[in-house]
Amino acid sequence: MTTSEENQPDLDENAVAEVQRVVAEQYAQHITDVLGEVPRPINWRALPPDDLEHELLELNAWVDWVRHEYGLPAQIIPPMWHRHPELLWELSALRQHWLFCYDPQAKGNQALAWHHDFAIARERLRDWVTIAGTRLDRDRPTRITPWPGGEAEDWTEQDTSERPVTARTEDFLAFVEAQVQARQREQDATIREIVNTDWSDRP
Template identity: 30%
Template sequence: MSSPWVEDEDLDTEVRENSETGQNKRPGVGTPLPHMDPEIAAELLAEGPPAWFGVRWREIPPEQQWDAWNGLRRWVDWLIHEYRVSAQEIPDCWYHHPDITAELYAAMCMEYKVWEEQAPGLSPMMMWHPNLQQMLYRVRAMTEKAGCANNGGHQEPTGYKSGIGAYERDYNETDWRVHASTIRRAELVDRPETGVRYVRAAAVSAKGERLAVSSPIGLRADAPLPDAHVGLEFGSMATGKAELSATVVGTPEDAGLVWEQSTDGQDWKTIADEKDPD
């Protein structure tokens, strides 16, 4: 499929011969795909992709945008022909729709990437084709929303407010400034040892002037811990062994636990750890 802007015969003879014979290829640089614009193909063979290829579409410099549009159009024409894409999926005026253009450009970059290594792999089957179908579903929804394919020509969407575009927002600037200027800060404040401590926050200007003061919050002292208590219950029983479970309540964080034993319930001794002899 020939480019409407650059004819195939304009491609430099040396580049064409290198493309056909596979000679003089730089290691690691992919072979240009047949649907690429000849000038793009020359850049791919020489020094890799063109400068705009892979750059965010909105960040392509003005001096490269003509080449970028031409390269993308040639790729889209190839995609439509190769995968039998209908106008209900990609309308003739796709380039008037930024959302569809973004999808197609992203797909163009991906399709190049999966073939770039020139080696058998899973990327074309596992990455390109599944994502191509998902991309076409998304583009079809965009096309249906735009309504261009059904009307036979491109139409700009209309907004609900007079003089406001469909994809423009007439913000309440006062509400926006209030929301955007809202700040949230946290502070760890110690509780008092006894009684109540009241705390509030004040907004101050750069000069130290008070702008606003919050309502106070009362911080009460920590309640004393309940009396210490240890509960004991059976876990499981086995021949010669009994598993006991102890629950400790109301002790300081650094408190420990010891196990004691007695033969008469009066005289208690700590159970020593039994260790195997060396």
């Protein structure tokens, strides 16, 4: 054994294992940062307030990009799409599909698959816009047909009068704020219900 080898300290097995663990974590984080997470469908009914705000802003940015990128008219994506749940759900599904198809790990034919589904989705969007009655310069809430004896006791028919579309961005931000506040109230009510539940009689 040479003098240099004699002077080298023995590596502690625990230290080696810790170094390997840290390197593995850093590598996993690097892969996550590069590839991101696999896009999942968004359930807008179940998002907590912070996630709801984040996803609405992300969806708005994507919708703005796709309407410019493909030159989509208001008959497919109108300015007030966010005020119509049927359009929000459809556009959200389309965005998640796009994220999946253009993921770095996606197969080479996924871009064609997205464009195929995009063509079909555009027809559905036209139908939704027609039903909703929203236009480039005016908007009204989507009319809901009440069922005789089929609505909740506290259900009231919505005001469906038309309003001009003037400040779209300001309206979207106000919409996001109202949605987040409403979801926060729902969450707080659920937490209070859990806290106030008498668990003593539960098995």
